[in-house]
Amino acid sequence: MIRSSSTLSRSLTRVRASSMRVGGSYVKSIINGAVKPSVFSTKSLNKYGLSSSSNFYKTSTRAFSSSPNTIPFLLADIGEGIAEVELLQWFVEPGDDVKQFDRICEVQSDKATVEITCRYDGKVASLHGEVGGMMNVGEPLIHIEVEGGEDSKSDGASSSSETIASSTPGEMKEQLTIPSASTTSHAPRSFESHDSGKVKTTPVVRKLAREHGIDLAGVVGSGPKGRVLKEDVLNLLGGGGGTSWECDNYGLGSTSSPRCGFFLPHLRLQTPHPNPNRPPLLPPITGERREPVRGMSRLMIKSMNESLKIPHFGYSDEISMNALHTLRNSLKPFAESQGIKLSYMPIMIKAASIALMEYPIINSSLSEDEKEIVYHNAHNIGVAMDTPRGLVVPNIKVRKKKPYNEYTPSSNPKSNTTPTHFQSVQTLSVIDIARELQRLQLDGQTGSGIKEADLKGSTFTLSNIGAIGGTYMSPVISKPQVAIGALGKIQTLPRFDSNGEVVAAKIMEVSWAGDHRTVDGATMARFSNLWKDMLENPSLLMANMK
Structure with a gap:
């Protein structure tokens, strides 16, 4: 494409002066591809002293420009048997230059939210899929130009340029489009x-x-x-x-x-001001609205269908929180010095872990064929959280650096990357648990959401319904776990003390659910009583810490 009439004149002058035969290996003499033979008719070529031999039309288009190699970038299998994902947002647009590991888009599966990164260096040619739509694994996300090439449009962006259009080989016509001055000035x-x-x-x-x-x-x-x-x-x-x-x-x-x-x-x-005389828009009285089930809603449906196949039983009790309230107030200044806002939850999680050591059946699961009970050594205690994207249950497990004296024979102590390992609740302090819980809560409120690694491997769950004003609940077990506890809000209620006097007591209700195939009611009651004793007598909690 030639940008102006002056450029056209200079180009044709250089071509006429070259007096070289067009075709074969001499094609590059035509201004290195700036003027393409297919642009002109035979009459025009003869006018400027150019040959119109048959070799002229047989010249490969590669002699004039090297087209970029456009390839599809496919949605890869992200594991967990996931076949489709929901497209949440694009980070690129057609025409954007991208490099390896640049973010392309964000998708959400039944398990978690994932950001897809680029595998190539190049330019985005096209996007596939609408935001909010579903995409199948193996379908192209984008088409990307991965090789450099001469852009035929790079010299024709100006609206006042003169355009020479190519014709088909069978019908060569001279086409020269010159916009009038009035068109370019007033459009x-x-x-x-x-x-x-x-x-x-x-x-x-x-x-x-x-x-x-x-x-x-x-x-x-x-x-x-x-x-x-x-x-x-x-x-x-x-x-x-x-x-x-x-x-x-x-x-x-x-x-x-x-x-x-x-x-x-x-x-x-x-933005114009609203019309004050415009009647208010009222929602329709009848009718219905439907929306597709996606993201976390799909996961909840799938999970609940599996969970409700479990034979549940319930157990409830109330806990006096007076002593724990005093302990928490004494620990708050130290926690704040560590940048942590200490709640009751980290202490209750730690107490649950100690009780799980005494009753490991509560921290087990039933094999798929229901022929074995699997006892889990790690206490990966899940905490149900209400997030903008729905209910999620991440679990507490901290990735920490492994001391050098704990290297396995396969590890390399001379490596630049210090090996890490997960520590579950039984090896963490109350402050460690509070710090990890605070991180998960912040992740749950951000756009990216809680990471998939934080959602895997839960062995036991606590749900704090008191955070949203709840007192009692019938919790549902999340497969393959065998127990779950729901913690109600703390209320100040009248209770009798040891002397028979009515006193104001801080009371919290707890509701447990167990899988009756592996856990019986007596075991659940003993587990709950031990957990209760440590909350009502924090000195017992401290004595059992390791």
């Missing part, structure tokens, strides 16, 4: 400001904004973290009497309107 142009590229949104929304000349930098997004949604752009286009544009004056007198064809370089999008 309205829509564009985005430089700030629009930094706005959080999707390629679909950017395309819609470009088509209507909307500057996304001026649109207030209603999505998570200010993300501009498609509805935000549609509301600007269709709601409240339309969209108004304001041009900065820059001291040039009156500002020209878009109708006159003169645009100043800075535009601001203004």
Whole structure:
């Protein structure tokens, strides 16, 4: 593509002066591919002294440009037997340059949320899949250009350039398109400001904004973290009497309107004020709304279908929290010095771990063929959490550096990377548990969500329903675990002391559920009583710590 008439004249002059035969190995004399033979008719070639031999048309297109190699980047198998995922967001757009390990997109499976990274260096050619849609493993996520090539459009971006269009070999015609001065001077142009590229949104929304000349930098997004949604752009286009544009004056007198064809370089999008006479929009009284089951909802359905096949039994008790309240208050200053906000939960998790040592059947699971009981050495205690994406149950296990005196024969102490290993609850202090619990809570509230590694391997679960105001509950066991406990809110209630006097006591209700195939009621009661004794007598808890 030739950018202007002056460039065309200079190029043809150089070609005419070369006086070299076109075809074979001499094709490069035609300005190194700047002018392609297929652009001109036979008459035009003769006019400029060029040969029209048959070799001219048999020349490979590789002599003029090296097209990029476009390959698909497939959605790889992310394990756990997952066949499809939900596309949450794109991090790239067509035309973006990417390198290895750059983020491409974020997907969510039944298990966890995963960010997909690039395996190649190149340029994004196209995206496949809409945000919110489902994608199957093995389908292409994007097409990417992985080899450099001469872009045939790189010299033709200007709207005032003169374009020479190629014709088919069977019908060679001279096609020269020269826009008139009036066309290039007064044609309205829509564009985005430089700030629009930094706005959080999707390629679909950017395309819609470009088509209507909307500057996304001026649109207030209603999505998570200010993300501009498609509805935000549609509301600007269709709601409240339309969209108004304001041009900065820059001291040039009156500002020209878009109708006159003169645009100043800075535009601001203004949202019109709502019409006060417009009647309020009321939701329909009848009808229904349906939405596909995806993400965490799919996982919950699958998990509950399996869990409700387990024969449950329940056990409940109440705990006096007066002594634990005093212990927590004494530990809070030290915890705050470590950057930790100490709650009751880390202490109750530690007490549960000590009780599990005495009653390991509570920390077991039943094999798939129901012929073996598997006793787990690690106490990976799960904690149910309410997150923006739904209920998740990460478990407490801390990755720590392994001391050099604990290397296995297969490990290499001279390696630059110090080996790490997971420590479960029975080897952690209350402060360690509180720190890990705080990290999981922060991850659960962020956009990326809790990591898949934190969701694997739970052996026992505690659910703090008191955090949302609950007192009693019938918890459901998560397969393959055999027990779960639900902790109610702490209430100040009247109770009799050892002298028969009515006193104000801090009371918490606990509701247990057990798998009656492996755990009997007496074992659950003994486990609960030991756990209760350590909470009501913290000195007993300290004495049992190892």
